[in-house]
Amino acid sequence: MPDIPVGTQIFDLIFHPTDSIVFTGLLTGHVKAFGYDEQGNHDSKFAVRPSKRSCRALAISDDGSRLWAAGKAKSLYTIDVGTGEIVNTIYNAHDAAINRVKHLTTNLLSSGDDDGVIKLWDPRKPDAIKAYNHHFDFISDFLWLSDWKQLVSTSGDGTLSVIDVRAKKTEPLAQSEDQEDELLSIVPIKGGQKFAVGTQLGILSIFNRRNGWGDCVDRIPGHPHSIDTLCNIPSSYPSSHSTILTGSSDGILRAVQLFPTKLLGVVADHGEFPIECVAVDRGGEGRWVGSAGHEEVLKLTDLKEVFEDEDGKEDEDEDGKDGTEGEDDEGEAEDTDTAEPAMEDASQEEAEEPHEEGEDAAEESSEDDVEPEEKKRKRKQDKDPLQLVKRKKGRNEIDAERSFFADL
Structure with missing residues (x-):
């Protein structure tokens, strides 16, 4: 599929859970939506500019009807996906620029800012439900554990924390030791029993849920630069429980298998531009993976072609x-x-x-x-x-x- 030009740098992207629509948050503050089809054609759905300051984070509801956007303006915007209009705004939702937003449940949203503050929101209410300040540097990523109703956050302060959203206290359920490196991204592996965390030094840190959150149980080096973003592959692939996509600041989107560690191949190449974000469509179970760097285009890559080609190569190698x-x-x-x-x-x-x-x-x-x-x-x-x-x-x-x- 050809690249989708957006005109400026992309800070975040997210797919509609059921339709062939992708949303992008841009440096100019715009939120642009694009439709695409299986033949590689794409068209613009809408473009809205909630703020003149950059849009860093996007989140979408389970049914795809509501889109939340946040960024350097420190405000939280709700966008109607059907009309492309802003239907609600929470001004000064944070005291610092918002770096990450995550939709958790029907009426629960989380946001994290550059000062390490995490807030929980009910989109129907104007004020935050809770605020947590146990981190002291930017919140880089969120992971929602629906079975335990826990929110896992990674931070530039080198720690990972776990919040029980049902608890009355505004303290984390657990927080890791200082990993002496910026933690930039997190994804579940092994059916949610383990978690891979990308770091500034290019090491994948593995946390085991059964061993607690105090420290990582494994460290996998190999990436030459920072691992800025991580993503799971669709569960339809045999090795999905231990295979992840890693977006690095060297501009390479890789497919990496863990346990045993094996590089499966390059999914997309953004040249010398760092990869800011990566996501798979259809709620993570689709065919297309979107990746964005600093080159002002959104790359859509067909995962089916990537993994089928790789399987063919492996078969040939085994025969020889x-x-x-x-x-x-x-x-x-x-x-x-x-x-x-x-x-x-x-x-x-x-x-x-x-x-x-x-x-x-x-x-x-x-x-x-x-x-x-x-x-x-x-x-x-x-x-x-x-x-x-x-x-x-x-x-x-x-x-x-x-x-x-x-x-x-």
């Missing part, structure tokens, strides 16, 4: 493998189950080469005979810039990488 390579792959999968990514295996194997070459020229010759076969086995992952960067890093930090994974 011999018994030895199959054993290597099986061992590699076992290592990644203990938090050692497959991408690190490639780096460590190559990191041994300089030592062997310095010891004996004959050993160097024997390694040359084996190395092309090993590289051929890893080549489908090396196509992604993520792998190229990790290889260089592995050579320069041999001891550090080994000691780090030895402790896990």
Whole structure:
């Protein structure tokens, strides 16, 4: 599908839960809605400008009739999706710019600002129901756990917190230790028992619900730049419980499988523009994934084509493998189950080469005979810039990488 030009930078996007409509929040303060079809055609539905200041966050009701917008103006706007008109405005909803909005239940909405303040709203009332100030830096993302009626938030202060919206106290149910890194995004994996959190340093931190929220239980390196946004793939795919889409500031939207860790491929490339947001249509169960960076266009990518192509490549690779390579792959999968990514295996194997070459020229010759076969086995992952960067890093930090994974 061709890109949808919007005329300026996109800060947030969200899909209609049932119709082929996508909404974008723009730098100019506009909220623009576009319709699209399976043939790649798109048209403008409406454009409204609640404020002259940037629109950073969007949320939509379960039935798709109401759209909420917020941003630097510190106000919360309600837009009628059918008419494209603003039907309600809560001025100065926060004392700082609003960075994130999340629709939780029929009559419950959450918002988070640049000062770390979280507020709960009943859209029918003019004032906030509750306000929480346990964070001291910007709220980067929200995750709603409907089974426990809990709101999980990530913050630039390096902590993750859990709020029980039913509790009377304005204190979090739990808050993690300082992760010493900005937490930028969060998605559930493994059926909601675990959670992947994207960080400023490009590490995926894994939290286990059964182990509490005090600290992460796993850290998966590999991304060369910050992981600004995360998204689940539709549940119709076999590996959906452990496969996520990661949007990084290097402009690459990747499909990454966890446990074992494996790069499935590049979904979209935004060049040198950081990816601000990513979402899948039809309530996360659709065919199209939308991603936006700083290049003033909305990219819509067909997930079906991406994963079908990847499945075809995997089948071809498996047909061409011999018994030895199959054993290597099986061992590699076992290592990644203990938090050692497959991408690190490639780096460590190559990191041994300089030592062997310095010891004996004959050993160097024997390694040359084996190395092309090993590289051929890893080549489908090396196509992604993520792998190229990790290889260089592995050579320069041999001891550090080994000691780090030895402790896990």
